[in-house]
Amino acid sequence: MAKYELPKLPYAYEALEPHIDAKTMEIHYSKHHQAYTNGLNTALESLSSELQNMELTKLLSSLDKVTENVRGAVNFHGGGYDNHTLFWNNMKPNGGGTPGGKVADAINSVFGNFDAFKEKFSKDTGAIQGSGWGWLAYNSQSKKVEFTTMPNQTSPKTKGLIPLLGLDVWEHAYYLKYQNKRPDYIVAWWNVVNWDEVENRLSKV
Numbered sequence: 465m466a467k468y469e470l471p472k473l474p475y476a477y478e479a480l481e482p483h484i485d486a487k488t489m490e491i492h493y494s495k496h497h498q499a500y501t502n503g504l505n506t507a508l509e510s511l512s513s514e515l516q517n518m519e520l521t522k523l524l525s526s527l528d529k530v531t532e533n534v535r536g537a538v539n540f541h542g543g544g545y546d547n548h549t550l551f552w553n554n555m556k557p558n559g560g561g562t563p564g565g566k567v568a569d570a571i572n573s574v575f576g577n578f579d580a581f582k583e584k585f586s587k588d589t590g591a592i593q594g595s596g597w598g599w600l601a602y603n604s605q606s607k608k609v610e611f612t613t614m615p616n617q618t619s620p621k622t623k624g625l626i627p628l629l630g631l632d633v634w635e636h637a638y639y640l641k642y643q644n645k646r647p648d649y650i651v652a653w654w655n656v657v658n659w660d661e662v663e664n665r666l667s668k669v
């Protein structure tokens with residue numbers, strides 16, 4: 465069975481300062497993401513070789529095939545592994561601004577305009593009770609983008625959605641710098657969004 469490895473962080477820990485501080489990035493990446501990676505590998509050990517070798521996106525969208533006693537662990541650690549990989553790459557130094565291209569068209573057609581989308585994304589992600597993520601995702605049934613929140617580490621892929629842009633609002637993502645002020649973290653996070661990566665993901669759906 466192939467083991468998952470912590471994917472390389474595409475920039476230095478301090479690269480997203482001042483919006484996301486270096487210490488948070490270091491712990492988030494080297495401790496939390498590593499823990500999901502390890503947890504996924506452990507969960508996979510009890511699966512059939514067919515499921516062990518299944519591409520992770522497919523596995524997360526086929527959780528009904530996973531035996532019940534490890535389904536929760538695959539959902540949590542597999543989602544945690546995948547969500548964080550997406551998250552590091554949907555941020556970059558000197559990011560932010562507004563998207564162009566297909567992403568702008570897709571957002572405008574659903575939300576009216578970028579500001580309305582940003583407001584909804586910020587408000588509803590900020591309002592997640594406990595730990596979770598806000599996502600802009602592509603729905604291949606409706607052929608449109610949509611906003612959704614997901615609890616804990618559950619991946620949007622479990623609902624058949626293709627994640628385009630994710631925001632982690634677990635306390636581990638912001639508490640060292642922002643303490644209880646999750647809305648301030650969200651405001652700052654928009655300054656590091658990597659819209660080129662979002663465009664790249666949308667172009668592949």
Ligand SMILES: [Fe+2]
Pocket residue numbers: 492496548632634636637
């Ligand atoms: Fe996280």
